[in-house]
Amino acid sequence: MAEATVEQLRVPENLLDSSAADFLEAVEVSRQVRINTWGNDLLAYTPAELFALCHDPYEWYVVLVARNDSKIMGRAGIAMPLDDNTDLAHVTLDVLPEAAGNGIGRKLLEAAELFVKGENRKIVVVETNHPAADLEAAGSTGERIPAAQGGSDLPLKSREARFASNAGYALERVEQFSACTLPPPGDLLAQLARRAEETHQGAYRVHQWLDSCPEEWAADFVRLEKGHNEDDGDLGTWDVKQLREAEELSRLSGRHTIVSAAEHLETGALVAFTSISLLGHRDDVAFQDDTVVEEAHKGKDVGLFIKVANMEQLELHFPALRTLYTWNSPENQYMLAVNAALGYVGAGVTGQWRKDFNAAD
Incomplete structure (x- = not known):
């Protein structure tokens, strides 16, 4: 050659x-x-x-x-x-x-x-x-x-x-790189939702949106995102204005984002969220993005609670989807266990x- x-x-x-x-x-x-x-x-x-x-x-x-x-x-x-x-x-x-x-x-x-x-x-x-x-x-x-x-x-x-x-x-x-075949079998999501609710005893309420965060939750959502990025060493200048700009950019490109967030009823604040991204030019595959749970609310199945809710929302809005991909740190055993319960299977590593x-x- x-x-x-x-x-x-x-x-x-x-x-x-x-x-x-x-x-x-x-x-x-x-x-x-x-x-x-x-x-x-x-x-x-x-x-x-x-x-x-x-x-x-x-x-x-x-x-x-x-x-x-x-x-x-x-x-x-x-x-x-x-x-x-x-x-x-x-x-x-x-x-x-x-x-x-x-x-x-x-x-x-x-x-x-x-x-x-x-x-x-x-x-x-x-x-x-x-x-x-x-x-x-x-x-x-x-x-x-x-x-x-x-x-x-x-x-x-x-x-x-x-x-x-x-x-x-x-x-x-x-x-860890994993794949989940959609839709989930039978009443799997309903079973997992009940498990999560039994663990946290009704202390949280789910709020959901497609593409654009409701104004009442925008500041909380940005706070959670920014805190997660700080943990990764990326302080950034992320604020509500930039969130809106990013949402508009996604809209123009045809992409979609589905978010489920957990409100802690005692404080009225969002304390967790999970998001799924969909490409603008194909309807068969989606990507699980960040799942963030504030430290004080870990151990209460809040991550499971919102991920189940988001997969239910995904089925509702995008029934043609057949594969959901995700990446996780191997040491995050809780999230790997949640994903296994949802039907994810390890495909390899990056x-x-x-x-x-x-x-x-």
Whole structure:
């Protein structure tokens, strides 16, 4: 195979013009990679989704492509926050299976690092994906790469893990990736709702919304979101104004968000929420986003209470959905148990890797 060349992909004015051909080819590369990894394309961006991502006002998204002759063999997506964390860049690498092992991934990553350095970004985060079958094949013996957070690890036998490690990235954390088939069987949700109510003894009331948070709960909702981000080390400047801007951006892109939140009846404040996101251009898959429960209200099945309510709301508004995906920290045993009760099955893990250019220098 001839040596590949890397260049920045031009984002077309629209997806119907002939100039969109390269953009559509790059999208197809990513789709083929996800089919090869997970056995389906449910985690792949559609052309319209990636096009919207390239016009996100809160994040600058750049795509680099690796060509062999005229064919795109791989791509690197570079996401750079514009509001907070402006020293950070997330890089997603996709290389066609038939081109693996020819140095294309390394060349794309090096080009992406050079690009983000030129934009004064100091930290790069990349993700590796590990289906359950691959982890089983790797076995439990052999050298492991420990994560800095959470106590998990990945096998050095994994080609993806070796690639990231050899490129100078440190494994920050490993997350459990799970899938839930929809709709849930029988009266499962009703049974789990009763269990949660027996635990918390009617101390909470659920409030739900689609796409837009009611004004009466907006300040509480922002407080919970911001507190969760602070726990993750992202203080941010999140406020109600930015919430409304984000909601409008989602509306314009066709995306939907379903939220169920728990009001503590004694105080009248929201103390927990859970959200599910739906893509704007497909109706068969959704993604479980954050579930946040204030510390004082943990241990009372509040997380189960609101997740059951949100899945009921999901069925009501989007009956065509067939798969719900989620990611969880392996150490969050309560939430993993809740998800198992809801019907989630482990599909694999993802590794979050980090390189700090300041430390490297």
